Amino acid sequence: xxxxxxxxxxxxxxxxxxxxxxxxxxxxxxxxxxxxxxxxxxxxxxxxxxxxxxxxxxxxxxxxxxxxxxxxxxxxxxxxxxxxxxxxxxxxxxxxxxxxxxxxxxxxxxxxxxxxxxxxxxxxxxxxxxxxxxxxxxxxxxxxxxxxxxxxxxxxxxxxxxxxxxxxxxxxxxxxxxxxxxxxxxxxxxxxxxxxxxxxxxxxxxxxxxxxxxxxxxxxxxxxxxxxxxxxxxxxxxxxxxxxxxxxxxxxxxxxxxxxxxxxxxxxxxxxxxxxxxxxxxxxxxxxxxxxxxxxxxxxxxxxxxxxxxxxxxxxxxxxxxxxxxxxxxxxxxxxxxxxxxxxxxxxxxxxxxxxxxxxxxxxxxxxxxxxxxxxxxxxxxxxxxxxxxxxxxxxxxxxxxxxxxxxxxxxxxxxxxxxxxxxxxxxxxxxxxxxxxxxxxxxxxxxxxxxxxxxxxxxxxxxxxxxxxxxxxxxxxxxxxxxxxxxxxxxxxxxxxxxxxxxxxxxxxxxxxxxxxxxxxxxxxxxxxxxxxxx
RNA sequence: GGGGCGUUAGCUCAGUUGGUUAGAGCAGAGGACUCAUAAUCCUUUUGUCCUGGGUUCAAGUCCCAGACGCCCUACCA
Numbered sequence: 001x002x003x004x005x006x007x008x009x010x011x012x013x014x015x016x017x018x019x020x021x022x023x024x025x026x027x028x029x030x031x032x033x034x035x036x037x038x039x040x041x042x043x044x045x046x047x048x049x050x051x052x053x054x055x056x057x058x059x060x061x062x063x064x065x066x067x068x069x070x071x072x073x074x075x076x077x078x079x080x081x082x083x084x085x086x087x088x089x090x091x092x093x094x095x096x097x098x099x100x101x102x103x104x105x106x107x108x109x110x111x112x113x114x115x116x117x118x119x120x121x122x123x124x125x126x127x128x129x130x131x132x133x134x135x136x137x138x139x140x141x142x143x144x145x146x147x148x149x150x151x152x153x154x155x156x157x158x159x160x161x162x163x164x165x166x167x168x169x170x171x172x173x174x175x176x177x178x179x180x181x182x183x184x185x186x187x188x189x190x191x192x193x194x195x196x197x198x199x200x201x202x203x204x205x206x207x208x209x210x211x212x213x214x215x216x217x218x219x220x221x222x223x224x225x226x227x228x229x230x231x232x233x234x235x236x237x238x239x240x241x242x243x244x245x246x247x248x249x250x251x252x253x254x255x256x257x258x259x260x261x262x263x264x265x266x267x268x269x270x271x272x273x274x275x276x277x278x279x280x281x282x283x284x285x286x287x288x289x290x291x292x293x294x295x296x297x298x299x300x301x302x303x304x305x306x307x308x309x310x311x312x313x314x315x316x317x318x319x320x321x322x323x324x325x326x327x328x329x330x331x332x333x334x335x336x337x338x339x340x341x342x343x344x345x346x347x348x349x350x351x352x353x354x355x356x357x358x359x360x361x362x363x364x365x366x367x368x369x370x371x372x373x374x375x376x377x378x379x380x381x382x383x384x385x386x387x388x389x390x391x392x393x394x395x396x397x398x399x400x401x402x403x404x405x406x407x408x409x410x411x412x413x414x415x416x417x418x419x420x421x422x423x424x425x426x427x428x429x430x431x432x433x434x435x436x437x438x439x440x441x442x443x444x445x446x447x448x449x450x451x452x453x454x455x456x457x458x459x460x461x462x463x464x465x466x467x468x469x470x471x472x473x474x475x476x477x478x479x480x481x482x483x484x485x486x487x488x489x490x491x492x493x494x495x496x497x498x499x500x501x502x503x504x505x506x507x508x509x510x511x512x513x514x515x516x517x518x519x520x521x522x523x524x525x526x527x528x529x530x531x532x533x534x535x536x
Numbered sequence: 537g538g539g540g541c542g543u544u545a546g547c548u549c550a551g552u553u554g555g556u557u558a559g560a561g562c563a564g565a566g567g568a569c570u571c572a573u574a575a576u577c578c579u580u581u582u583g584u585c586c587u588g589g590g591u592u593c594a595a596g597u598c599c600c601a602g603a604c605g606c607c608c609u610a611c612c613a
Contacts, residue, residue: 197540198608198609201608205539275607365575366575373571376572382571435577436576444570458571527573
């Protein structure tokens with residue numbers, strides 16, 4: 001495929017497979033999938049990376065507790081996450097990367113070497129108040145003395161002891177000003193703005209060097225021996241974030257910076273992440289890359305968390321939703337639509353059964369599904385099952401067509417900011433207008449009085465449906481495909497799943513074309529059913 | 537403690553650089569229509585725009601104070 005449009009590289013965070021995936025994981029990969037499909041349909045050669053982050057002490061300990069090797073646990077749980085992508089959420093990733101992949105070790109080692117060459121890594125001791133129970137260090141001001149004079153972590157009230165551990169450090173402090181300059185020059189690097197502001201303020205508050213290796217466990221990428229031989233006899237593994245973030249480079253061929261894939265796709269267009277890891281992506285990651293003299297990603301999109309009826313999902317409350325359960329109950333496309341339509345992507349969202357059903361019934365079954373059904377039924381019954389030949393267009397015809405016509409550009413602008421919510425809101429507004437148009441024109445009356453006019457109204461309505469169906473493909477690949485089938489749009493592409501979607505009558509390049517009168521249109525069957533409550 | 541964000545109709549939220557009777561969707565009420573998935577269309581009720589001050593010819597929109605809620609304040613991911 002040749003395309004004049006720039007390639008597009010999108011990543012999700014890689015998830016820590018230390019448990020079952022929940023709806024929050026699905027939210028992130030679904031949104032990224034929608035973004036990737038949109039770009040593919042719009043003719044951009046797209047590479048979509050997702051996967052699992054498998055190193056670290058927790059994995060090692062969980063494996064021990066389960067009596068498995070760490071590798072066995074990683075294999076098992078990574079497969080669960082991949083299965084969610086493949087079998088539950090319909091994710092069109094180009095590669096499912098695992099930080100235990102061989103090429104990832106090579107990439108992590110290479111970026112480490114570059115940072116050493118830049119003079120940004122040195123050996124020292126990490127010292128602080130360590131809580132064995134919490135498995136983490138606290139700074140002095142995060143601790144307090146209890147009545148017995150024992151020092152406790154303020155947050156968890158667990159005892160802490162002064163501990164020193166040898167570690168390699170990254171000169172993060174050196175990058176404080178370069179980062180601030182970069183943020184100033186790239187105001188849309190982090191989004192939404194409120195989250196990005198938190199990051200900026202954090203950097204303004206001063207950066208300390210970062211301990212980036214560990215010696216207390218070995219489940220990680222080893223720091224190259226030739227680099228440590230002169231300095232220490234201890235075995236160091238990379239602090240998980242060095243290796244985790246590097247996955248974005250591994251995915252496109254690093255350290256082979258001359259490779260076609262690296263040249264084409266790096267720097268990444270957008271890293272999609274949750275708000276809990278914004279610091280790692282907006283501060284550590286750009287600093288590592290500056291040090292390694294690698295171009296910085298263009299954008300970090302920070303999405304919010306999903307709450308169950310306003311309450312945080314947690315195992316102890318027992319309100320954690322498994323993606324597979326939702327998909328089984330509402331259907332995949334309804335779930336995907338709900339997640340993107342209901343909340344602005346950068347904000348937290350609260351879901352309820354009623355809210356999901358409301359979207360499914362009101363937006364999908366009633367506004368879209370029923371409009372398709374009523375108009376296509378009339379065509380089947382009254383137009384010899386063919387796209388009717390439109391006559392002269394009235395102001396009303398031109399108005400609704402113009403509104404539909406604008407949707408592509410509006411969607412492009414919204415998607416470029418991961419503002420899925422806005423694109424869908426506007427699209428469904430136009431569907432509302434289309435329903436009103438249909439009711440005002442009363443084609444069922446025209447059937448008896450003015451067939452030519454009826455034909456025009458039905459054509460216009462079908463044409464609006466075609467445009468909406470094209471744009472709905474990234475969000476609801478299955479249903480939108482059915483709708484395009486019902487409109488007998490020549491099959492082509494795969495609803496954004498692969499780059500094959502970038503051309504042809506189902507790609508966005510066909511958006512401004514029109515339905516061809518005379519094309520056969522069979523009697524329609526409903527595509528978006530209303531929700532049926534379980535009766536058990 | 538320090539910093540930030542939010543508080544607008546029953547619910548979820550829009551409200552641009554301050555400017556005429558504060559909006560949308562959903563829910564509710566009434567009506568219409570029958571092409572359609574009891575769907576669609578039209579009309580319609582409700583707002584001390586958190587509170588109290590202030591600036592201004594004019595404030596949901598700016599300033600000050602307060603109440604309530606949420607978030608950030610580095611090495612578990």
